[in-house]
Amino acid sequence: MKPTIELTATLTTKDGSEQVTLTFDRAVVGGWTGRDKAALQHHIDELAKIGVKAPEKTPMFYRVGVSRLTGAQAIEVIGDGSSGEVEYTLINIAYRTWVGAASDHTDRVYEHMGITVAKQLCDKPLVSEFWPLDEIEAHWDQVQIRASIQENGKExxxxxxxxxGLLSPEELLGHLREEGDELAEGTLLFGGTCGAIGGVRYSEQFTFELIDPVLGRAIKHSYNVIPVPIKG
Incomplete structure (x- = not known):
């Protein structure tokens, strides 16, 4: 029997919204999903300098335990060596693809030991609202991802x-199919992120959102980050 997690969510279309209970049994994080191959290689080279092993290929798909998915407003982490990361997400409901957002919160201290390890160490907060991809596909490249943190008492x-700057959903799902996989019902797929302004760093609060400037709507989630003391 597979482990599962349930989330109460709102499915929002141009015509209205519906509250549903989603059941997830798998979480897949798409990594190295940048469209600009030169910029992507530069990022890979930078990470290699700090001990993060280069991917075998791009993009890569990393499995994390589905129990790491959460709609909570607070998560616990190991010390102060982790950081959030806003990403667009995809789910499949009755053969229709829906778009949401999540934070691929990752432990940066352990990242040099392996990306899968670093990702598995942290919960992944996600929004509780999703839009149908077919409503935004025509203006997809205008969709924005944004995140903010708390520093010195300020946002x-x-x-x-x-x-x-990222692979489109169509491209991402094409690469997933090349792996012999698919976006089955119950799977949450992370689609990638943009660079951190001022560098990757810890914060006690992380807020992220997905913004559709054409249809004038946004989905947003904020969570507190609570460090667990390291005693040995």
Whole structure:
């Protein structure tokens, strides 16, 4: 029997919204999903300098335990060596693809030991609202992802960009199929992120959102980060 997690969510279309209970039994994180191959290689080279092993290929798909998915407003982490990361997400409901957002919170201290290890160590907060992909596909590259953190008592913009720098959902799902996989019902797929402004760093609070400037709507989630003391 597979482990599962349930989330109460709102499915929002141009015509209205519906509250549903989603059941997830798998979480897949798409990594190295940038469209600009030169910029992607530069990022890989930078990480290699700090001990993060280069991927075998790009993109890569990392499995994390589905129990790491959460809609909570607070998560616990190991010490102060982790950070959030806003990403667009995809789910499949009755053969229709829906778009949401999540934070691929990752332990940066342990990242040099392996990306799968670093990702598995942290919960992944996600929004509780999803939009149908077919409503935004025509203006997909204009969709924005944004995140902010708390520093010195102030809210600071941490990430701010459009999804134009990432593989589109169609491209991402094409690569997933090449792996012999698919976006089955019950799977949450992370689609990638943009760079951190001022560098990757810890914060006691992380806020992230997905913004559709064409249809004038946004989905947003904020969570506190509570460090567990390291005693040995």
């Amino acid at each position: 600071v913009v941490y990430q701010d960009g459009t999804v134009a």
